[in-house]
Ligand SMILES: Cc1cc2nc3c(=O)[nH]c(=O)nc-3n(C[C@H](O)[C@H](O)[C@H](O)COP(=O)(O)OP(=O)(O)OC[C@H]3O[C@@H](n4cnc5c(N)ncnc54)[C@H](O)[C@@H]3O)c2cc1C
């Protein structure tokens with residue numbers, strides 16, 4: 336049993352900056368990650384691995400969640416995910432979900448820290464302002480952009496948040512021809528198309544290669560190191576500093592606290608199912624929202640009969656979602672000029688456009704005349720072909736096969 | 750409701766650069782599996798009872814014969830055409846065999862698929878007094894549409910169709926889609942790098 340200054344549980348976007356910063360300062364850091372340690376050499380553009388089988392996430396039959404849904408009759412229906420197939424895992428390996436993100440890297444804006452005072456209470460919700468403001472976080476945003484490596488170009492913009500650096504540290508990633516169409520259309524409509532910053536290197540840096548523009552980025556691991564995952568951008572460098580060790584296949588099931596209420600050890604199961612312990616002066620729990628709450632609740636101790644930090648019964652409550660919706664349309668090749676059609680077929684570069692004209696919505700029809708809106712991102716359909724084809728075989732009343740199925744598939748792809 | 754996310758319906762899901770929770774994509778196979786589990790429960794936990802098999806119309810085919818039946822079913826469901834590859838060209842049977850043999854999570858699928866092939870043979874004998882391999886295209890169509898009427902049969906056919914679509918569009922490393930013939934047919938541009946042997950999904954799971 337080794338003793339560390341800091342034990343970080345989880346190795347994703349939350350854990351990475353902590354481990355990196357402390358290791359750079361010479362603290363002895365251990366990172367415990369329940370999943371395996373994949374590297375650039377393990378990531379391929381393989382739809383079966385990324386998206387159709389549990390490779391980066393646990394098998395639901397082994398590690399399920401239970402989802403409760405409100406039925407039409409007002410009663411709650413609980414279904415284990417092992418039955419529904421509806422996975423709530425996002426990425427369980429060194430670097431966590433950040434391995435599979437698309438790297439859209441927006442900052443929050445000052446108004447997001449004052450939702451109560453700006454927009455008023457919402458019935459049934461216990462909304463509050465943050466105890467800190469944007470200006471308190473700004474230096475950290477700035478550091479993250481530099482260390483993780485964010486590519487973009489800052490342009491004057493209606494809703495722009497205050498920034499201490501004049502521009503992003505790396506020039507924008509290559510852009511798809513369609514981005515120009517969006518700029519032109521927005522110009523005509525009086526909207527302000529915004530260039531989206533990406534946590535993707537447009538130039539090699541810190542031992543990471545530049546983006547290879549595969550066209551398969553979100554949901555896929557990155558084989559070039561360009562994507563600013565916590566693993567590629569932070570943990571690899573933390574380990575290289577000599578002050579950080581990462582233990583994969585280390586699933587923490589309990590934090591042990593003493594009679595004074597201090598956490599003194601983390602207990603985990605290793606790959607062979609052996610129970611192991613790590614002691615440290617400080618523990619950081621960064622297992623993503625659901626699993627962090629689960630671990631705290633499971634970690635009862637003499638001073639925490641209802642779970643760590645849960646003496647007020649608030650752990651696992653007040654979950655804040657970044658809610659989203661999607662709408663879309665088709666660009667029909669047959670309706671485009673040959674030149675435009677050729678532009679549209681380009682594969683690889685990013686669209687990188689968004690609108691934040693409705694970040695705050697002022698509308699007299701709204702209660703209070705005002706509401707918090709958000710960002711509209713422009714994206715192409717995900718290119719995964721099996722996902723695109725699957726479903727063609729299910730007709731209204733019977734299965735579709737033979738030549739009719741093949742004509743449907745041609746229609747879906749052309 | 751169980752399989753959808755508010756504001757994001759099936760069609761919209763295609764419209765994101767990231768595919769979101771992977772269950773969205775595995776949704777249909779997840780439903781197939783759970784439906785099959787439900788049927789199994791009704792049938793008292795026995796796969797044999799899942800298929801209403803009299804077993805009397807013909808002697809039970811051996812495994813090699815079942816694979817021949819599966820080959821014929823795949824060729825019927827996904828026929829070869831001069832300008833569009835069929836089950837034969839996309840090596841659908843090789844793909845199916847590879848996945849069922851190499852993914853330890855698929856032992857149940859394997860049993861279900863082979864069992865269903867035996868059942869189909871039995872149905873063919875009852876309807877046509879001959880093996881499924883014998884009749885012409887319209888005869889096979891009739892037998893398959895007949896088994897589709899039962900829930901187990903339709904589940905079985907859906908499973909075969911799903912593997913066909915995967916064989917068509919999955920990476921050639923898994924035995925189907927040789928030289929990307931399926932991708933080329935649908936003008937699909939795949940991403941790079943491709944997975945080499947040793948880095949396929951069932952192999953990565955051992956990391
Ligand atoms: C496909 C996809 C695309 C995304 N795109 C974007 C984007 O474009 N922009 C953006 O800002 N965000 C994006 N996100 C979201 C972003 O990746 C997450 O919000 C972020 O990674 C969350 O950080 P985290 O540290 O809380 O969790 P994670 O990064 O998921 O890390 C948590 C880690 O803790 C580990 N863990 C859990 N329980 C235990 C335990 N008991 N013991 C040990 N380890 C444990 C997990 O295995 C995991 O590795 C995307 C996410 C996905 C899945």
Ligand code: SF4
Nearest residue numbers: 546547549552557562
């Ligand atoms: S190389 Fe570029 S496009 Fe490919 S996964 Fe990495 S960041 Fe994404």
